[in-house]
Amino acid sequence: MSSGSGKKPSTRLVAAGRRQEWTGSVVNPPVWRGSTHLYADSADLRRGRPNRDGEFYYGRRGSPTQWALADALTGLEPGAAGTLLFPSGVAAIAGSLLAVLNSGDVLLMTDNAYEPSRTMARSLLDPLGIETRFFDPLDVQGFASHFCDRTKAVLLESPGSLTMEICDVPALTAVAREKGAISLIDNTWASPLGFPALQQGCDVSIMSLTKHVGGHSDLMMGSVAATTTVYNRLRLTSQALGQVVSPDDAALALRGLRTLSLRLERETVSAIAIAEWLSRRPEVARVLCPMLPDSPGHDLWRRDFTGGCGLFSFVLRGSEEQARARFIDSLELFGIGYSWGGYESLVIPFEAGRIRTAMAAPGGLGVRLSIGLEDPADLIADLEQAFAAMERA
Known part of the structure; x- marks a missing residue:
């Protein structure tokens, strides 16, 4: 069954990865468990197998369950030569950076990057002799000035x-290409359904499949899709690091993939409704949600994105951490946890702002929400009662 690149996203999600040679007479690819792949005879062993999906070699290179997931993800990412699977989103970021950087190189990292990416720069790349420099992601005019002859890669997040x-x-990415640097992006927020990163100029598109693709908070996995120019480098580095994912988890990710479009649509509609409601609350200084028409960056979101998701933030008016704690602790429908993109709503506190460069808007006590599949009216009622609890000393 072909994924059909000309079809609409929901149709492609249903068909993606379901090749006849992997599914046989059933709808879903079976779960192929096994480390040892057998050869027919000594001559077969001597001939070896090509280093590509669909060729049995050894369990670490995958089997039909993992290949089907990788194939499905490649079909969703226009311009991708292939997709690699990793045991977590952080592993996918680390594997990608190690593939494109060497000792003495410089990495430019956006100053609004995911905290584990920042930690990676300090604890993994720096000891290897790879320097990380942070830049203001909104300063397009000044971006070229950050490059030097040792700059080999740029890590974005939008x-x-x-x-x-x-x-x-x-x-x-146009500047990076002109300077001879590889552009990587953590594209978990919108996924390729909402932001075709390779078509927008990136060379490498990274996702935490733990989030939207899994969708049910029951697996951890990451993926890396790349253009032809860098895919083989990424593949060889991944294999050298011994990266492999469980076929059981791959099957769960394939299951989650089928409903990805529906869940993203529902979460986005709910998130916009809740963000609009929060923007009218006196307790809220500002809502950080690019999907809102009056939000900074909304024009870029409208220009480049075709979808969103349920993740956004807001900043409380005032600076009492105890009040924020009362608000969060009073929520009944929001779990307190670092992940997002599952069917359940989550909340975490954070300090609004960047680490190395200044934001245009002032900082403050932030709250990040991940909107799940609950009814938005119930979530708004829960937020309302939590605001009331926050005001009670």
């Missing part, structure tokens, strides 16, 4: 996972 700033990805 929107930023806490500040929710949308950067001009096509403009930034």
Whole structure:
């Protein structure tokens, strides 16, 4: 069954990865468990197998369950030569950076990057002799000035996972390409359904499949889709690091993939309704949600994105951490947890702002919400009672 690149996203999601040679007479690819792949005879062993999906070699290179997931994800990412699977989103980021950087190189990292990416720069890349320099993701005019002859890669994230700033990805990647640097992006927020990152100029598109693709908070996995120019480098580095995912988890991710479009649509509609409601609350200083018409970056979101998701933030008016704690602790429908993109709503506190560069808007006590599949009216009622509890000393 072909994924049909000309079809609409929902249709492609249903068909993606379901090749006849992997599914046989059933709808879904079976779960192929097994480390050892057998050869017919000594001559077969000597001939070996090509280093590509669909060729049995050894369990670490995958089997039909993992290949079907990788194939499905490749079909959703226009311009991708292939997709690699990793045991987590952080592993996908680390594997990608290690593939494109060497000792002495410089990495430019957006200053609104995911915290584990920042930690990676300090604890993994720096000891290897790879320097990381942070830049203001909104300063397109000044971006070229950050490059030097050792700059080999740029790591983007749009929107930023806490500040929710949308950067001009096509403009930034055009500069990187001119300077001979590889552009990577953490594209978990919108997924390729909402932001075709490779078409927008990136060379590498990274996702935490733990989030939207899994969708049910019951697996951890990451993926990396890349253009032809860098895909083989990524593949060989991944294999050298021994990266492999469980076929059981791959089957769960394939299951989640089928409803991805529906869940993203529902979460986005709910998130916009809740963000609009929050923007009218006296307790809220500002809402950080690029999907709102009056939000900074909304024009770029309208230009470059075809969808959103349920993740956004807001900043409380005032600076009492105890009040924020009362608000969060009073929520009944929002779990307190770092993940997002599952069917359940979540909340975490954070300090609004960047680490190295200044934001245009002032900082403050932030709250990040991940809107799940609950009825938005119930979530709004829960937020309302939590605001009331916050005001009670």
